[in-house]
Each structure stands twice: as structure tokens, then as C-alpha cells.
Amino acid sequence: xxxxxxxxxxxxxGTFVIAVTINFIIPRLMPGNPIxxxxxxxxxxxxGREIIERQLTLLFNLDEPLIVQYxxxxxxxxxxxxxxxxxxxxxxxxxxxKRAIIFDLVLLVPAIILGWIVGxxxxxxxxxxxxxxxxxxxxxxxxxxxxxxxxxxxVAFFLGVVLDWFPISGAYGVTxxxxxxxxxxxxxxxxxxxxxxxxxxxDLGGWAIGMRNMIIYERNANYAKYMEALGASDKLIxxxxxxxxxxxxxxxxxxxxxxxIGGAIAVETVFNYPGLGRxxxxxxxxxxxxxxxxxxxxxxxxxxxxxxxxxxxxxFIDPRVRISFSGEV
Amino acid sequence: xxxxxxxxLALSLIFFLSLASWGQEFDRRETLVVxxxxxxxxxxxxxxxxxxxxxxxxxxxxxxxxxxPLTNEYRPWLAESGQWVSDNEYLVKLRKGIKWSDGVxxxxxxxxxxxxxAKNNELPYSPIWKWMRAVVAEDAYTVRFxxxxxxxxxxxxxxxxxxxxxxxxxSQIPADELLTRxxxxxxxxxxxxxxxATQDRMIWVRNDNWxxxxxxxxxxxxxxxxxxxxxxxxxxxxxxxxxxxxSNNFIPGIDKVKQAMDLQTWFENEPYMLSWNTAKxxxxxLRKPMDDPKFRRALAFAINQQTIVEKAYxxxxxxxxxxxxxxEGWLKYLDEKVVDEYGFYYDPAKARALLDEAGYIDRDGxxxxxxxxxxxxxxxxxxxxxxxxxxxxxxxxxxxxxxxGINLVPAYLDAALYDNNRFxxxxxxxxxxxxxxxxxxxxxxxxxxxxxxxxxxxxxxGNWGCYDNPEVFRLIAxxxxxxxxxxxxxxxxxxxxxxxxxMPVIPLWHNGLWxxxxxxxxxxxxxxxxxxxxPVTWGNTYQLGMIDMLINLEPVN
Numbered sequence: 001x002x003x004x005x006x007x008x009x010x011x012x013x014g015t016f017v018i019a020v021t022i023n024f025i026i027p028r029l030m031p032g033n034p035i036x037x038x039x040x041x042x043x044x045x046x047x048g049r050e051i052i053e054r055q056l057t058l059l060f061n062l063d064e065p066l067i068v069q070y071x072x073x074x075x076x077x078x079x080x081x082x083x084x085x086x087x088x089x090x091x092x093x094x095x096x097x098k099r100a101i102i103f104d105l106v107l108l109v110p111a112i113i114l115g116w117i118v119g120x121x122x123x124x125x126x127x128x129x130x131x132x133x134x135x136x137x138x139x140x141x142x143x144x145x146x147x148x149x150x151x152x153x154x155v156a157f158f159l160g161v162v163l164d165w166f167p168i169s170g171a172y173g174v175t176x177x178x179x180x181x182x183x184x185x186x187x188x189x190x191x192x193x194x195x196x197x198x199x200x201x202x203d204l205g206g207w208a209i210g211m212r213n214m215i216i217y218e219r220n221a222n223y224a225k226y227m228e229a230l231g232a233s234d235k236l237i238x239x240x241x242x243x244x245x246x247x248x249x250x251x252x253x254x255x256x257x258x259x260x261i262g263g264a265i266a267v268e269t270v271f272n273y274p275g276l277g278r279x280x281x282x283x284x285x286x287x288x289x290x291x292x293x294x295x296x297x298x299x300x301x302x303x304x305x306x307x308x309x310x311x312x313x314x315x316f317i318d319p320r321v322r323i324s325f326s327g328e329v
Numbered sequence: 330x331x332x333x334x335x336x337x338l339a340l341s342l343i344f345f346l347s348l349a350s351w352g353q354e355f356d357r358r359e360t361l362v363v364x365x366x367x368x369x370x371x372x373x374x375x376x377x378x379x380x381x382x383x384x385x386x387x388x389x390x391x392x393x394x395x396x397x398p399l400t401n402e403y404r405p406w407l408a409e410s411g412q413w414v415s416d417n418e419y420l421v422k423l424r425k426g427i428k429w430s431d432g433v434x435x436x437x438x439x440x441x442x443x444x445x446x447a448k449n450n451e452l453p454y455s456p457i458w459k460w461m462r463a464v465v466a467e468d469a470y471t472v473r474f475x476x477x478x479x480x481x482x483x484x485x486x487x488x489x490x491x492x493x494x495x496x497x498x499x500s501q502i503p504a505d506e507l508l509t510r511x512x513x514x515x516x517x518x519x520x521x522x523x524x525x526a527t528q529d530r531m532i533w534v535r536n537d538n539w540x541x542x543x544x545x546x547x548x549x550x551x552x553x554x555x556x557x558x559x560x561x562x563x564x565x566x567x568x569x570x571x572x573x574x575x576s577n578n579f580i581p582g583i584d585k586v587k588q589a590m591d592l593q594t595w596f597e598n599e600p601y602m603l604s605w606n607t608a609k610x611x612x613x614x615l616r617k618p619m620d621d622p623k624f625r626r627a628l629a630f631a632i633n634q635q636t637i638v639e640k641a642y643x644x645x646x647x648x649x650x651x652x653x654x655x656x657e658g659w660l661k662y663l664d665e666k667v668v669d670e671y672g673f674y675y676d677p678a679k680a681r682a683l684l685d686e687a688g689y690i691d692r693d694g695x696x697x698x699x700x701x702x703x704x705x706x707x708x709x710x711x712x713x714x715x716x717x718x719x720x721x722x723x724x725x726x727x728x729x730x731x732x733x734g735i736n737l738v739p740a741y742l743d744a745a746l747y748d749n750n751r752f753x754x755x756x757x758x759x760x761x762x763x764x765x766x767x768x769x770x771x772x773x774x775x776x777x778x779x780x781x782x783x784x785x786x787x788x789x790x791g792n793w794g795c796y797d798n799p800e801v802f803r804l805i806a807x808x809x810x811x812x813x814x815x816x817x818x819x820x821x822x823x824x825x826x827x828x829x830x831x832m833p834v835i836p837l838w839h840n841g842l843w844x845x846x847x848x849x850x851x852x853x854x855x856x857x858x859x860x861x862x863x864p865v866t867w868g869n870t871y872q873l874g875m876i877d878m879l880i881n882l883e884p885v886n
Binding site: 030031032036037038039040042044045046047048049050051052053054055056059084085087088089090091096099100161168169170171173174175176177178179183184269270272274282285286287 | 354355356357360362368369370372373375378379380451452453454455456457459483487490508509510511525527528529530532554556559560563566567572573744745746748749752763776780782789790
């Protein structure tokens with residue numbers, strides 16, 4: 001157990017260092033610089049532009065050699081102070097992330113977890129029921145192969161525009177101010193449904209297909225045949241199959257968590273949802289180094305933490321992993 | 330499953346609790362919802378930086394004068410009056426009885442402080458001290474400006490662009506925080522106050538103690554909600570549903586939507602929108618053959634402005650005057666005679682003749698014209714990728730150029746790369762509309778488009794193509810420091826003539842003040858037939874007629 005954990009932690013630390021370094025380098029390889037972009041539309045008194053450019057460059061330490069900037073960056077990783085955003089000057093990066101991450105958590109965590117649970121259940125059902133399978137399989141394939149932005153568009157069009165059931169933009173209405181009132185909560189939930197559905201549906205399809213195939217495979221395994229021969233009930237066999245089939249799905253979930261932000265960028269852009277995904281897109285477009293660094297670090301941390309959690313969960317649901325590392329055999 | 334639900338509940342509880350400290354819903358009947366100005370969340374209300382939250386200047390901080398671009402008239406705002414009392418002294422009398430929103434009296438001290446601050450610190454308007462000598466408060470409501478070398482044209486703009494800040498607050502701010510202070514909850518003299526700012530919106534609330542209530546009238550909307558820009562289709566959808574009242578977004582195809590839906594624009598028919606800046610083709614005069622005025626002028630004759638107006642814009646913009654000038658303040662100096670004599674117009678035959686004459690003929694038989702020395706011509710015209718109207722315009726331009734035998738192709742670059750190339754002379758041609766925004770004096774146009782500052786490491790002041798003509802630079806500077814109107818006219822004609830002959834840029838069309846509004850919640854919008862104000866929410870524009878609009882809007886019952 002200890003060996004298992006310490007090995008994992010080492011791997012995660014290495015990944016972290018590499019990811020952070022890449023994140024430092026990539027934005028700086030882009031042509032241009034963020035101050036120029038910020039001031040590209042400057043119109044004011046002649047000579048004013050130079051003044052403000054000089055001041056901002058000094059303020060952001062962009063005149064220092066890259067290696068110094070890199071070490072500064074590591075200091076900020078350790079202290080958690082990522083400086084101020086260029087795009088949303090002068091808001092601290094941490095504030096921006098804190099404000100946005102709440103919207104992400106409430107949207108993505110339910111969408112991913114419910115997608116996983118419902119997908120697996122439906123997949124298992126489809127795996128044992130031929131007739132249902134014929135109908136469900138094409139649907140699953142359709143869902144899982146839909147790009148997020150496309151499905152979001154479809155959902156927005158039918159449920160938002162044609163049926164007009166749900167609003168298609170923002171996290172709450174235009175005359176609302178966030179408050180702990182029923183009115184606001186209802187309004188918030190109404191805005192939450194469509195982005196949630198977009199992520200939930202796409203995810204669901206993938207999980208269902210995986211589970212269905214696993215169940216069919218498990219049902220043909222020797223132990224299942226043997227149980228059948230012993231006269232065990234269909235349900236019992238299915239439950240055993242499910243326990244085995246869920247293992248690769250848990251690994252899949254860990255991998256999926258790494259892609260959270262990709263999906264979130266598309267969906268949040270379509271629905272104009274004020275989460276990290278949309279902020280990330282804007283940060284890239286504006287070459288906001290500091291915001292990008294902060295965002296990326298938040299994402300890397302979340303992904304690694306989620307994976308680590310899954311690794312631990314794995315120890316509990318798969319006795320083989322536990323045993324192989326603790327030397328119980 | 331149960332655990333998951335519990336987790337969910339806990340999370341949502343945390344979420345709502347974190348927001349629970351404040352909140353209310355506004356009555357739609359007294360709320361004006363606008364969009365089209367902000368591209369990112371509200372983050373700064375500091376008017377000392379060039380791009381604070383839109384409305385900070387105008388709604389909160391005010392200027393000495395307001396300027397009406399429709400009539401080219403100045404109206405005393407914080408000032409009661411202001412005039413040149415000698416060649417280098419400008420005297421301002423301030424209105425009495427104006428208070429800052431925290432209750433402190435607004436006096437001459439504040440005006441003096443606003444300028445002194447730029448003298449003692451590095452601020453975007455510090456360069457004014459190169460030509461200003463002193464600002465002196467003669468009594469609580471009288472200020473005299475002394476100039477070393479008065480830049481009359483720049484001063485005209487200064488009068489309606491410089492937001493006056495309160496001394497009693499800003500004198501407390503340490504020098505190194507002048508630009509970095511977010512200044513949330515700004516204290517100003519204006520008709521609105523900061524209410525709330527969230528990720529996707531800025532909310533202003535009416536200042537019921539505004540001094541202007543008695544002078545100009547009370548703005549009707551109690552709240553102004555300014556939404557951060559979203560995609561065009563969402564904006565349009567919200568506009569049609571009445572969720573947004575005024576949109577200052579560029580929405581392609583608005584001409585068709587307008588007919589189908591109940592939307593209002595400034596003009597009932599084409600061009601629908603007021604003109605706001607000039608889109609031009611910049612040519613890199615450091616590269617061949619764009620270094621040759623004859624080539625540049627020939628190209629101008631080859632381009633059909635009308636195709637761009639119709640194909641790229643569906644008629645919502647106006648073809649540009651060959652001088653690039655528009656708007657009352659600039660057209661005052663337009664010399665029709667010069668335009669008649671030297672102006673360009675669409676005439677491919679003439680373009681071909683000019684090119685032939687200058688020696689640009691096809692020498693190697695590949696169908697494209699070559700340079701007089703035989704080198705082939707292969708040019709690119711760049712615009713930011715995703716700017717669909719400009720992309721379409723470059724296709725029109727390259728078609729027209731190819732029709733007369735010039736091998737010109739469009740290229741679409743990432744916006745950051747476009748900016749980078751623009752600043753670093755790294756292009757053949759590009760479309761740009763920088764430094765040509767509507768103002769009170771054509772000086773801003775000339776000084777921006779043909780700026781003299783072209784020999785530095787990068788070009789950042791507007792003359793992207795590095796057109797180098799000391800004679801014009803001198804004339805532009807002279808226009809700035811000339812007071813006599815006849816003399817100004819003469820200089821202006823001279824500048825226009827040189828630019829039409831040399832063609833450093835080709836003015837093609839006037840981008841509009843994009844504005845579409847609905848009558849679902851508010852009526853009596855300003856328009857061509859009722860031009861009492863201007864529906865514009867962009868940065869630093871509220872004093873151009875937006876406040877008048879707020880005062881004259883009428884709620885729908």
C-alpha cells in the first residue's frame with residue numbers, strides 16, 4: 001500500500017513539473033506580446049501609448065530574461081500568488097479563477113458523474129437485452145461521436161429556440177443578481193440545464209458503449225458460463241459481470257477527467273457560460289501569460305488530484321491491485 | 330449513487346451560500362440592458378488607464394465639454410464656459426454646485442489636480458506637458474491653462490476626452506498604484522454609480538443627486554446592465570426576445586433581420602448605421618512595388634468600393650471618401666476641388682493604363698504584371714482571422730487587383746499575429762481602421778494614419794506602412810498649432826492633395842457605429858429622424874450623446 005502510493009506520488013510530481021514548464025513555455029512561443037495586444041486599439045494622446053507600454057512591461061516583469069521569469073513563475077506556483085491578469089487588468093489571477101471555478105464545479109461534476117453512472121447502467125442493460133440493444137446502440141454511437149459544440153448547438157436550437165423551454169445564454173438572467181433566493185436558484189437551474197445536457201449526453205454515449213461491450217464479454221467468460229450451468233439467476237450473473245466490467249470504466253473516468261476542460265471550453269463558449277473554459281479561451285486569444293499559467297496550474301492540479309483519487313479508488317474496487325502492492329500473496 | 334447526490338447537494342449549497350451575501354432582481358421597466366462594448370469581465374474603473382470598464386468615463390467621470398459629432402458642436406458640461414483668451418492661454422469657468430458622489434464639492438482644485446498628476450507621474454496623457462506650461466486655479470471656479478506651444482487641434486479633443494478626477498481621493502493614492510488600482514466603486518460627478526460587477530456584466534445605478542438633473546434632465550433608466558459580448562447569434566436572439574435593448578455589436582446580415590423583425594437602426598434604410606471610422610488598405614512602402622506612389626495610386630483605381638459595401642456588408646456601411654474624411658468635424662476641412670481633381674474612383678481601365686505607364690507590365694508571360702526591373706509581383710493582404718467582414722472585403726480587393734493583373738491574395742492571420750506584423754512592418758498590405766475614429770478634428774485622422782513616428786524599433790502610432798514624407802508631417806504638425814481658420818483650410822487642402830497623389834493608404838469604407846435596438850422595453854430611441862443623441866456604449870464615448878439618449882428614452886408601459 002505504501003509502496004503503491006509513494007510510487008504514484010513520484011510519478012504525479014514529475015508530471016506536474018513537466019506540465020508546468022510546458023505551460024510556461026508555450027504561450028511565450030506565440031508571436032507578439034500581451035501588452036501589444038492589450039494596447040492594439042489604444043487611441044489617445046500621442047506618446048501616451050509608449051508610456052503605458054513601458055509601465056506595464058515593468059509591472060509584469062516582461063523585460064526580464066526568460067530564465068528569471070521562469071523562476072519567478074515557480075515562486076508563484078509555490079506561494080499561490082499568480083500575479084495579476086493582463087486581460088482583466090488589474091484583477092488578481094487567483095480571484096478570476098476562484099470566481100469561475102464555482103460555475104465549473106456545479107456544471108461539470110454532476111454532468112460527468114451522472115453521465116458515467118447512467119451510461120454504465122444503460123450500457124449494462126443494453127448488453128444483456130438484445131432488443132433494447134438494437135435501438136440503443138445507434139443512439140450511443142450517435143451521442144459519443146458528436147462534438148461537444150455541435151451537440152450543444154443542437155440542444156440549444158431545439159430546447160432553447162424551437163421549444164423555448166430553457167434560456168440559451170449565461171448562467172442567470174439579465175436582470176438577476178446572484179442571491180440566495182428561490183427565484184435566483186430556479187433561474188440559475190434553468191440556465192444550467194442545457195450546458196449540463198450537452199456534456200452529459202456526449203459522455204453518456206461513450207460510457208454506455210464501453211460497458212455494453214464489457215458485459216457481453218464477461219457473460220461469455222468461463223465463470224459466467226459456470227454460474228449459468230449452476231443455475232444462478234440472470235441478475236446475479238449480470239452483477240458479477242458488472243463488477244468486472246466497471247474496472248476499465250473507472251480507468252476511463254480518470255482519463256476523461258483530463259479532458260474536462262476541452263469539453264467545457266466548447267460548451268461554455270456555445271452557452272456563454274462564465275466558467276474556466278471560456279476564460280481560458282479568452283486568455284489564449286489575448287496571450288494573457290499570467291492568467292494562462294494560473295488556469296493551467298488549476299487544471300493540472302485538478303486533473304492530477306482526480307487521477308490520484310481514482311488510483312486510490314482502484315485499490316478498493318480491484319483487490320488484485322491492492323494485493324500486488326501490499327504483498328499479501 | 331446516494332453519496333453522489335449528497336455531494337451534489339453539498340456543492341450546490343456551498344455555491345449558493347457563497348453568493349448569498351447580496352442580491353436582488355431589477356424591475357425590467359426601469360432597467361436598460363445594453364451590450365456590444367465589453368470583451369471581457371469588468372475589471373477596472375480606473376480612468377487613468379486607456380481601457381477601463383466602459384461607462385466609467387461618461388457615466389461616472391465627466392469631461393469639461395461634451396461633443397456632438399452630428400452637429401460638430403461643443404456643449405459646456407463640467408465647464409460653464411471655456412475659451413482662448415490669448416494665443417496661449419485658455420480660460421475655463423466651472424459650473425457651481427457640482428458635487429462628487431461622496432458629497433465633496435467639485436472645484437477648480439480637482440481640474441488642476443487632474444493635470445498636475447500627469448506632470449508628476451507617467452500617465453497616458455503626460456505628453457501634454459511637452460506643450461503645456463502651467464494650470465492655475467484663479468479662484469474656486471476659474472482655471473487658466475498656459476501653453477508653451479498650444480496644440481489647438483489636440484486641445485479641442487482634450488476638452489471632451491479628459492475625465493476629471495477628485496483630488497481628495499486620488500491624492501491619497503501612492504504613485505506606483507495610480508495605474509494598477511482597480512478603483513472599484515469610483516467616486517465621480519456623473520449621472521450613474523457603480524452597483525455590481527460580475528463575470529459577465531456591469532451594473533450601474535442612477536445617481537439621483539447628479540448635478541445635471543436640473544440642467545439637462547434626469548436619465549430614465551434606474552439601472553444600466555452592460556453585458557459582456559457573446560456570440561452574434563445569441564445577441565440577436567436576446568435582442569429579438571427583448572432581453573437586450575441596445576446592441577452595439579457588428580451583426581452581419583442585420584439589414585435582412587431588421588426587415589423581418591422589429592429592430593431599429595439609425596437610418597431606416599441603407600446604410601442603416603452612422604459612420605464611425607475609416608477602413609483603409611495600408612501598403613508597406615518599404616517593400617517593392619508599394620514604395621512607388623504610381624503603383625499605389627493605380628491600385629486605388631482598381632478597387633471597387635461598392636462591391637465591398639454590398640458583398641461584405643450587405644449595405645450597412647458607406648463607401649469612403651477618397652480622403653478618408655467623414656463626420657461633420659472633419660468634412661468641414663474637406664476640399665471638394667482637390668477631391669475632384671486628384672481623387673480616385675473605380676475605373677479598372679484607368680488602373681491598367683496607370684500601371685502600364687509606370688512600367689508594371691507582364692514580362693514573363695505568366696499572366697501577372699511584373700516590376701519594371703522584371704521581378705515578379707506576388708503580394709498578400711492580411712486581416713485577422715475570424716473577422717468575416719474584413720475577410721470578405723480582402724477577397725473583393727484581391728479579385729479587383731487580379732482583374733487588372735496584380736497578383737494579390739488574401740491571408741487570414743491569428744489576431745495576435747496580425748497585430749504583431751502590423752507593428753513590425755512585416756506585411757505587404759493590410760486592412761486597418763486604427764486611429765481613424767470619429768473626432769472633432771481631422772488632425773486625429775492624419776496624425777494617426779500618416780504618423781511621423783516610423784523610425785523606431787516598431788511602429789505603434791498608426792503609420793503601419795511607414796509612409797515617409799517630412800513635408801506632410803510638417804503640414805500636419807502645423808495644422809495642429811494653427812488657430813486661424815482660413816490658414817487651417819489651406820493646410821488641410823494641401824495635406825489632402827499630397828495624400829491623394831501619394832496614396833499611402835487607400836480609404837475604402839467607413840465602418841459603422843453598429844447599433845440595433847428594440848422598442849420592446851424602451852422607446853424614443855435617437856435616429857436619423859430624431860437625432861437628439863447617439864446610441865453608443867463603447868469606451869470613452871458616453872459624452873458624445875449617450876447621456877442625452879439616457880435622458881430622453883421613454884419606458885414602455
